[in-house]
Amino acid sequence: MIELKNVSKTFNANTINEKRALVNLNLTIESGDFITVIGGNGAGKSTMLNLIAGVFPCDSGKIMLDGEDLTRLPEYRRAKLLGRVFQDPMRGTAADMGIDENLAMAYRRGKSRGFRWGIRREERDLYREKLKTLELGLEDRLTSKVGLLSGGQRQALTLLMATLQKPKLLLLDEHTAALDPKTARKVLELTDEIISRDHLTTLMVTHNMRDAIRLGNRLIMMDEGRIILDIKGEEKKNLQVKDLLELFEKASGSAMDNDRMLLS
Amino acid sequence: MEFIQSLLAAMQDAVAQGVLWSIMTLGVYITFRVLDFADLTVDGSFATGGIISAMLVSHSVSPMLALLAALLGGMLCGFVTGFLHTKLEIPGILASILTMIALYSINLRISNFASNVPLLGVSTIFDQFGSVLKGVGSNVISLIIGLLFVVVIISVLYWFFGTEMGSSIRATGDNEYMVRALGVNTNTMKIIGLVLSNGLVGLSGALVAQNQHFGDVGMGTGTIVIGLASVIIGEVLMGHRFSFAYKLASVVVGSIIYRVMIAVVLQLGLKSSDLKLLTALLVAIALSIPVMKRKLFTKVKPAESEEEPND
Numbered sequence: 001m002i003e004l005k006n007v008s009k010t011f012n013a014n015t016i017n018e019k020r021a022l023v024n025l026n027l028t029i030e031s032g033d034f035i036t037v038i039g040g041n042g043a044g045k046s047t048m049l050n051l052i053a054g055v056f057p058c059d060s061g062k063i064m065l066d067g068e069d070l071t072r073l074p075e076y077r078r079a080k081l082l083g084r085v086f087q088d089p090m091r092g093t094a095a096d097m098g099i100d101e102n103l104a105m106a107y108r109r110g111k112s113r114g115f116r117w118g119i120r121r122e123e124r125d126l127y128r129e130k131l132k133t134l135e136l137g138l139e140d141r142l143t144s145k146v147g148l149l150s151g152g153q154r155q156a157l158t159l160l161m162a163t164l165q166k167p168k169l170l171l172l173d174e175h176t177a178a179l180d181p182k183t184a185r186k187v188l189e190l191t192d193e194i195i196s197r198d199h200l201t202t203l204m205v206t207h208n209m210r211d212a213i214r215l216g217n218r219l220i221m222m223d224e225g226r227i228i229l230d231i232k233g234e235e236k237k238n239l240q241v242k243d244l245l246e247l248f249e250k251a252s253g254s255a256m257d258n259d260r261m262l263l264s
Numbered sequence: 265m266e267f268i269q270s271l272l273a274a275m276q277d278a279v280a281q282g283v284l285w286s287i288m289t290l291g292v293y294i295t296f297r298v299l300d301f302a303d304l305t306v307d308g309s310f311a312t313g314g315i316i317s318a319m320l321v322s323h324s325v326s327p328m329l330a331l332l333a334a335l336l337g338g339m340l341c342g343f344v345t346g347f348l349h350t351k352l353e354i355p356g357i358l359a360s361i362l363t364m365i366a367l368y369s370i371n372l373r374i375s376n377f378a379s380n381v382p383l384l385g386v387s388t389i390f391d392q393f394g395s396v397l398k399g400v401g402s403n404v405i406s407l408i409i410g411l412l413f414v415v416v417i418i419s420v421l422y423w424f425f426g427t428e429m430g431s432s433i434r435a436t437g438d439n440e441y442m443v444r445a446l447g448v449n450t451n452t453m454k455i456i457g458l459v460l461s462n463g464l465v466g467l468s469g470a471l472v473a474q475n476q477h478f479g480d481v482g483m484g485t486g487t488i489v490i491g492l493a494s495v496i497i498g499e500v501l502m503g504h505r506f507s508f509a510y511k512l513a514s515v516v517v518g519s520i521i522y523r524v525m526i527a528v529v530l531q532l533g534l535k536s537s538d539l540k541l542l543t544a545l546l547v548a549i550a551l552s553i554p555v556m557k558r559k560l561f562t563k564v565k566p567a568e569s570e571e572e573p574n575d
């Protein structure tokens with residue numbers, strides 16, 4: 001169980017550029033939850049994920065994971081609990097290193113790294129097997145440099161890396177937004193498959209309303225640093241895009257503003 | 265004929281020098297190519313290594329121990345830069361400039377305020393080796409010792425950068441963001457890389473000092489540019505491909521070719537005081553090749569509106 005308690009974050013405090021990105025946010029994520037997150041530009045979605053991951057510290061509030069207080073833990077120490085895929089396909093992989101080397105880095109997430117050899121032989125078989133499940137033919141290119149892969153292939157690889165060691169929470173921040181529609185669909189299907197196969201607790205930001213409704217068991221909508229909607233179970237299953245838009249207007253008092261939001 | 269003869273003699277010397285300096289170049293390769301960090305500490309730590317070993321040898325410490333001390337001294341220099349950069353968050357180049365400047369004073373302290381520490385009447389590692397292999401020319405002795413060190417160092421580096429820790433350092437230079445997300449303390453990795461790099465630079469300075477029979481507080485000036493020039497020459501000549509060991513070897517080749525080129529231009533009548541200008545030009549040209557290619561070979565396009573960054 002992950003809890004955000006009264007979490008706030010303001011960027012550039014006390015300057016003219018002051019921006020309250022999160023305002024006293026409370027969220028409890030139950031184990032096994034697959035939560036989709038939507039909201040307009042600048043609503044604070046990425047900030048929420050970055051705070052959980054420890055990219056920057058909270059101004060106030062607490063972040064707890066299974067009773068452990070993460071609030072003051074540096075980013076690299078939290079990594080053993082978290083799997084992350086970013087919007088930018090370049091961010092999740094090391095371009096100048098081989099597919100196998102990238103996977104080996106991910107395989108040791110949260111473990112100490114000493115003077116043992118960077119990749120053991122039997123690992124390669126495991127990686128080949130895992131890569132096969134992506135159905136991208138990457139299992140035959142184990143030592144190719146990741147820089148040679150397409151954005152979609154890199155994103156699929158990053159997803160595999162994030163889940164190679166089962167994370168307590170998987171953080172996906174618009175991880176298909178930079179891909180062409182067909183590839184995005186493929187990566188999203190893969191995401192859904194992996195999440196349900198491994199029963200991963202997940203927080204997925206998306207700008208596609210249909211995907212947000214279709215996937216996961218819970219949907220939250222954010223606006224101006226707050227959670228303005230939290231819909232689960234049966235209610236979520238019966239949701240329509242136009243209901244969401246209406247709910248948004250009612251809760252925020254204005255129309256949804258997201259230039260990348262796909263309404264249909 | 266005379267010209268050819270003196271050129272040949274100069275070549276021999278150049279190759280030996282190239283090998284001794286290549287140990288420094290390997291250090292520069294670690295920061296510049298592996299960690300993607302322009303580390304100016306080396307201008308200081310090269311002299312630190314040279315001065316430490318000259319002082320120790322002139323006080324009758326065994327030359328081998330003096331080399332070890334220089335290695336450790338260089339490592340400490342790298343640690344200081346790493347600390348300034350990662351813990352105090354001073355931008356990398358500036359952090360390394362601070363260490364470099366501080367080392368000018370520190371090196372003079374180590375040398376007891378002598379700008380030059382001669383090694384007269386004491387035997388260096390080259391003299392010791394030379395007395396075993398009687399009749400072998402001094403350039404050949406230098407070359408053999410240099411190569412021995414280079415082979416050992418490349419083997420150790422090849423092993424180290426294949427380990428879990430070494431892979432994490434390589435990945436840090438490649439994509440720091442990912443490495444942190446995978447649970448590695450990237451600050452520690454940068455510090456280790458800088459320590460390793462400057463250790464090699466200090467060792468190289470120590471070998472050069474013993475080889476030339478003096479240490480000089482000014483001997484490190486321009487080291488970074490020489491290192492960069494050597495790395496780039498090696499890459500241009502040997503290509504980017506193949507294994508890590510191959511890349512390390514091409515760094516050594518680059519260092520030798522650099523010395524040979526210098527020897528040739530000196531033979532052609534250039535003053536040795538012109539060399540820094542020449543080296544700087546070489547590096548500037550080599551580093552600008554990618555930009556030149558882009559500017560010359562891509563048609564001018566109307567400016568596209570950039571997409572807003574959004575996280």
Ligand SMILES: Nc1ncnc2c1ncn2[C@@H]1O[C@H](COP(=O)(O)OP(=O)(O)OP(=O)(O)O)[C@@H](O)[C@H]1O
Nearest residue numbers: 011019021040041042043044045046047048574575
């Ligand atoms: N590092 C930062 N420095 C300053 N301001 C920031 C920073 N990161 C985010 N912000 C600001 O905080 C607000 C929330 O940003 P955030 O990236 O969380 O929005 P988002 O919901 O992810 O939006 P999008 O849909 O555009 O990705 C925005 O106004 C943004 O400009």
Ligand SMILES: [Mg+2]
Nearest residue numbers: 045046574575
């Ligand atoms: Mg965002």
